[in-house]
Amino acid sequence: MSAVARHLTVSLAQHSYEIHIGSGLMAEAQRYSDVSRRALRIITDSHLAALHLPALLAAFDLKSEQVFVIDAGEPSKSWATAERVLDWMLSQKLSRDAVLIAFGGGVIGDMAGFCAAIYQRGIEFVQVPTTLLSMVDSSVGGKTGVNHARGKNLIGAFHQPRAVIADLDLLKTLPRRELSAGAAEIIKYGMLGDAAFFEQLEGGAIDQLMALHGETSAAVVERCCALKAAIVAEDEFETTGKRALLNLGHTFGHAVETYTGYTQWLHGEAVGLGLAMAADLSARLDWISAKEAERCMQLVARAGLPIRPPAGMQPADFRRLMAADKKVAAGQLRLVLLKRLGEAVLTTDFDDVKLGDTLAHFCH
16 A cells, blocks of 8 residues: 555535545545545546556546546537536436546546536546646646636636545656646745745755656645645635635736637646736836846746747737636726735736736737
């Protein structure tokens, strides 16, 4: 039996659950998720099925016909795909005590969680994240959903998982681009809520992480999950504004993803650019220093993330697409910006001219 390197609890009023982080956990996934004697079905994508499906089937004692495979990539995170998944679930005659296993990155986790949330008014699901981004962010907190041509994540539901099982060995099969995408969310946590963690990343942890140093990877994943768990516990349904701080960089990033039709940039790449843009605007507002904004930009670039928008994207494109963001309230754009490095705020209190300056700076 492999030892769990680290585990922590997401403490919620109605549905608390465990996050397990370590190497070799997939072989014991059924024990960690406590789903024995339940009807189980797996949702995964074509890339992961080719790499890991036999091991996952063995872990849950399932057969290949008990797995639904969707095309890999962000374009699959759509209502059309959700309909196919739900039709398959119905064809499997799953009852309300069934459990879905989301085996994949953010697309699979969001898709499987969303389908679990609306199937027969809700069944349980387990997150088995396979990417760095999903381990540190999207698998935790219960946000599920699909994209729409008009914007990212505009159709969805809050639905907490039964458990999260992050097997760090799965990261070994990731291309470096996917690791960089995950690093964006990690940098985000330091910027919005933990200046000491940001300094650790600057001091070499980001490089060790990109090299998949075992202890560093486990510590970083645990730290990010703990930071997110604390925020989710305080504001599970994003009603007070606290949880919205987790969207630092995302309003800019979602605009990029929508502009490119979810086909050219990974989510983390768009968030990385968004972090740089949010830091730049925060400095223009004199909330942080120009030096601190530059530190953010440098760490984003050091992780191998883009710091310029897609070719041809103009300030007017950002404004049009940001206007459809979920954080818009009463017609006002709300942005998550930095009051200081390590402290973020959701605000409408920013100079629109300064926003224009930031957009022009990055789109030049």
